[in-house]
Amino acid sequence: MKTKIFILAAMSFTMVGFAQKNEIKAAEKALKGGDSAGAKTSLEAAAGTISGADAKTQAHYYYLRGKIYADLAKKGDNSAFETAITSYKKADEVETTSGKAKYGKMIEQELASLAGDMVNSAVEDNNNKKFKEAGEKLYMSYKLSPKDTVYLYYAASSAVNGGEYEQALTYYNELKDLGYDGGTIEYKATNVATGEQEVMDKVQRDLMVKSGTYKDPVDEKSPSKKAEIVKNVALIYTQLGQDDKALDAYKEARINNPKDVNLILNEANLHYKLGDKEKFKELMAEAASVAPDNPDLHYNIGVINMEQGNLEEARESYRKALEINPGYTNAQLNLSTTYVNEGNGLIDEMNSLGNSRADIARYDELKKKKDDLFQEGADVLEEALKTNPDNQGILTQLKNIYGAMGDNENFMRLKKLLGE
Structure with missing residues (x-):
């Protein structure tokens, strides 16, 4: 009798795993077909049992979940940005813990792309006077890419414009703690052929001046903020x-x-x-x-x-x-x-x-x-x-x-x- 129970349990576990993989495959197929809403529905069917899945399946699930919500965000669902971020990070965590890194580089690229999408969406929000939403997206972009402290600066500005003063204060104090200056340097030189002054990165500018096609290099620093x-x-x-x-x-x-x-x-x-x-x-x-x-x-x-x-x-x-x-x-x-x-x-x-x-x-x-x-x-x-x-x-x-x-x-x- 005990053996039968053990066999039934094993069969049940196998069936759950099989269904789980089918749901993930269905979600993947829907996403490839451009149906991110349908992909979300299919993937949610696997959510209840994913914690019991092996590391490979979990990493696949969370990576796919990140892609689905990122696509939903691009299509206008602002609430999907945060879910996309947490999903990608969960996939990375699962892989780091298991020692298997199939999605590592792809997750890094997806998060960088997502940061850019959020900045673009924030610009649109600011234009539409949705300052609170813009500030939140810019802050999330900064947290994804901490080297881009300018996102934090603009998050504070959006919060001020939206009357979210306490949030703005948090952002500004964070900028102060970081020692944020905000001043930038533009590397310019004059095109010999056209006589026009152009902006380039420093390496390119210096090479162009050395080649003789550009002259009069100038480094212009914008004021500190x-x-x-x-x-x-x-x-x-x-x-x-x-x-x-x-x-x-x-x-x-x-x-x-x-x-x-x-x-x-x-x-x-x-x-x-x-x-x-x-x-x-x-x-x-x-x-x-x-x-x-x-x-x-x-x-x-x-x-x-x-x-x-x-x-x-x-x-x-x-x-x-x-x-x-x-x-x-x-x-x-x-x-x-x-x-x-x-x-x-x-x-x-x-x-x-x-x-x-x-x-x-x-x-x-x-x-x-x-x-x-x-x-x-x-x-x-x-x-x-x-x-x-x-x-x-x-x-x-x-x-x-x-x-x-x-x-x-x-x-x-x-x-x-x-x-x-």
Whole structure:
């Protein structure tokens, strides 16, 4: 009786192995015929028993599974990329363990091809604004080909574009840990026959120059991306509300790039957000000294000075902005507002005065000073109207100033210009 059971078990095992091989063959045939979906179905029938198969069959199964899912990925199934990768790696693991390497070189080639396919698919995803998917594919490409760290850099960029800030931070920190520079060298030389400068690899370029068919070799290095990476890390920390880490990142970035205006501005804005307006003003002044011809810098320095009540300093900054860009409307409006604000600051004292001769004299003095300030504010905007006569903001603010001054003639003129 025991012998019969043993024979039945052996027969059962043989039948399973036979069916398993048939399913793998059917999957292989379907794949060769271009039916990757049918191949997947056939192969899945063997999945439940593959762990009990011999190493040769397992390696065949996983290699074929990798090819099937790679084909599915090429046909648009984005979820198939990861399965293809794990399948190829499992086939390689089985062969390494067993000491038999039938698919080793082929697996290496298939994975390299798959990395290229994922990069191409990521480019398409980015074009279609599927940034999360693009970032994930680029990261998988990098893991398949770690020497191509540029894939990791672009994975981080895609994650940022998709708002996946924590994922982007992981990628950027990995780049930092790797010491990624991102700078590249292009080897160029001028074609003697055409006079055109061409890009080649270094060996080819040097040979061409030596042969005399090319001349004037040039090595051009693109800028390092280290500063950009640290800046982006800081911006992400700011976005995530981790302001202390963001400040540390800006300090690190500025050690290597002390004159990077964008870094200075970003750090300044963070200090402003944190309520440290003195530090903001200090950094804005530093930025203005680095880029003195940037009207926005002077304008922003004017804004913070105006908020702090430093009206003369604010006016100086607005005037600098207008020297660089005479049509800077916001600078014109704010410059005018500094005079109006100073004039309004006199009203409380005017209202507190009594009817004595001294009080009346003081009232008249303050009223004249207020009206003079309002007139200076109006003069700024009248000058602005000469080059921007239809600007609604300028017209409205000017109308309000004349209304506050009691200048009915100019008030009605502005109402008419506004179409009221």
